[in-house]
Amino acid sequence: MKSFLFIFIFGLFFSLHAGVEESVTTMMANNSQKVTSILKDKGISKTKQDVELIKLVDPLFDFKLMGTLCLGKATYTALNEDQKAKFHTVFNKKIKNSYTGKLHLYTDEKLEFEKAKIVKDKRMILQSYLITKTEKKSVVYKFYEADDKKWLIYDVDIFGVSIVQTYRNQFAAALKTKSFEQFLSELNTDAI
Amino acid sequence: MRLVFLFLIVVNLSLFAADADDFNDEFVELKREPFDPLSGYNRVVTNFNDYVFMHILDPYLFKGYEYVAPEVVRSSIKSFFDNLKFPVTFVNNLLQLKFQRAWIDVERFGVNSTVGLFGFFDPATTWLGLSKSNEDFGQTLGYYGVGGGFPIALPFLGQYNLRDLAGGLIDTAADPVYYQDYRQYNLSDNMYESWGIIAYKNFNEASLRANEYKEFRKDALDLYPFIRDAYEQNREMLIKE
Numbered sequence: 001m002k003s004f005l006f007i008f009i010f011g012l013f014f015s016l017h018a019g020v021e022e023s024v025t026t027m028m029a030n031n032s033q034k035v036t037s038i039l040k041d042k043g044i045s046k047t048k049q050d051v052e053l054i055k056l057v058d059p060l061f062d063f064k065l066m067g068t069l070c071l072g073k074a075t076y077t078a079l080n081e082d083q084k085a086k087f088h089t090v091f092n093k094k095i096k097n098s099y100t101g102k103l104h105l106y107t108d109e110k111l112e113f114e115k116a117k118i119v120k121d122k123r124m125i126l127q128s129y130l131i132t133k134t135e136k137k138s139v140v141y142k143f144y145e146a147d148d149k150k151w152l153i154y155d156v157d158i159f160g161v162s163i164v165q166t167y168r169n170q171f172a173a174a175l176k177t178k179s180f181e182q183f184l185s186e187l188n189t190d191a192i
Numbered sequence: 193m194r195l196v197f198l199f200l201i202v203v204n205l206s207l208f209a210a211d212a213d214d215f216n217d218e219f220v221e222l223k224r225e226p227f228d229p230l231s232g233y234n235r236v237v238t239n240f241n242d243y244v245f246m247h248i249l250d251p252y253l254f255k256g257y258e259y260v261a262p263e264v265v266r267s268s269i270k271s272f273f274d275n276l277k278f279p280v281t282f283v284n285n286l287l288q289l290k291f292q293r294a295w296i297d298v299e300r301f302g303v304n305s306t307v308g309l310f311g312f313f314d315p316a317t318t319w320l321g322l323s324k325s326n327e328d329f330g331q332t333l334g335y336y337g338v339g340g341g342f343p344i345a346l347p348f349l350g351q352y353n354l355r356d357l358a359g360g361l362i363d364t365a366a367d368p369v370y371y372q373d374y375r376q377y378n379l380s381d382n383m384y385e386s387w388g389i390i391a392y393k394n395f396n397e398a399s400l401r402a403n404e405y406k407e408f409r410k411d412a413l414d415l416y417p418f419i420r421d422a423y424e425q426n427r428e429m430l431i432k433e
Contacts, residue, residue: 065215069215069216069219072216073216098410098411101407101410102407102408104407105403105404105407133263133264133267134267134270134271134274134314134400135324136317136323136324138429138433144215154215155218157425157429159426159429160425160426160427160428160429160430161421161422161425161426161429162219162425164219165219165421165425166411166418166421166422166425167411168219169417169421170412170413170414170417170418170421171413173413173414173417174413174414186413187413
């Protein structure tokens with residue numbers, strides 16, 4: 001009886017976590033196919049393609065969390081509500097443009113996914129490889145489990161370069177010498 | 193039995209225990225200011241390289257080259273040079289004790305040099321699924337714990353750090369593209385010819401990555417620290433691989 005109870009509880013615990021990795025992997029593979037078909041659709045303009053791409057990727061990412069992480073906890077909490085709202089508007093636009101811009105680079109390339117792995121509580125990573133004509137490049141999606149049990153992306157390592165870490169370093173450096181308003185206006189334009 | 197049960201429950205709980213608000217901890221460690229004694233020089237060189245790229249290479253030289261050599265030709269030329277780099281990747285895989293990868297390098301070199309027509313094609317990847325290694329002596333040094341040292345930007349060649357620059361110089365001893373007087377196998381007859389081949393090899397490779405560079409530079413608020421940071425993160429991943 002005791003053994004049965006033990007196996008039941010142990011099994012129940014793992015069954016709660018099992019299956020999530022497969023569903024995230026399948027979802028991302030399906031999403032990748034949809035992205036490719038949009039990119040290959042020559043019948044629609046690039047602007048229209050971008051709108052469609054954003055519709056596809058928007059539900060997968062937590063852009064608000066990404067923005068907060070890029071700014072760093074101390075800086076973010078020191079902002080007032082108006083500054084936070086402005087920052088998120090500018091950052092969302094910037095990151096979405098940046099992401100769709102990168103998708104356009106790899107129209108003919110294939111993205112291969114390994115099975116997602118839970119690395120710790122509420123964190124999962126999905127290793128994928130971008131297969132170009134001459135290279136195999138690593139792209140790692142980092143997910144967290146949001147309060148509504150949805151798994152959302154909070155960072156992507158493109159060829160080992162973390163989007164969040166790179167912005168974070170840049171934002172920290174910019175805010176050392178510039179006011180928040182100056183920084184925001186630079187972020188709102190293509191700075192270089 | 194009760195003990196085992198309790199132990200497993202505790203292990204489970206600790207494995208999946210909620211550690212709230214730890215996102216910041218995942219990124220905080222890299223936030224330190226890097227040691228960069230040449231930052232002034234590096235910044236000038238990076239801006240120079242970017243200017244040459246954006247105003248000379250991309251609009252004129254790459255455009256002309258792409259006209260005479262379509263992407264499929266340029267990719268084949270890159271594959272040819274990648275195949276020639278076999279001694280470098282093979283030796284570095286051995287030095288990093290990656291024996292299986294080293295053997296794959298041998299298989300790849302054998303297949304691509306013959307069936308792949310001197311390496312211009314890559315049937316080892318496309319037919320046999322034997323993917324290419326990307327190993328160099330900079331990574332070997334990193335594998336054994338050697339730190340990057342300070343960053344160095346080189347005109348036309350781009351971003352390095354001290355470790356990878358030293359590693360790159362050592363790799364030239366095994367790379368047939370670089371002329372070495374003492375060696376039996378050289379692609380060129382003398383050093384000048386060798387420099388010409390290296391310049392062409394780099395030019396061909398850069399032409400394949402032109403759009404990538406133009407897209408990624410848009411993410412920079414300040415170009416030099418952005419490139420330095422991305423370079424270091426990329427190298428760190430390659431060393432860990």
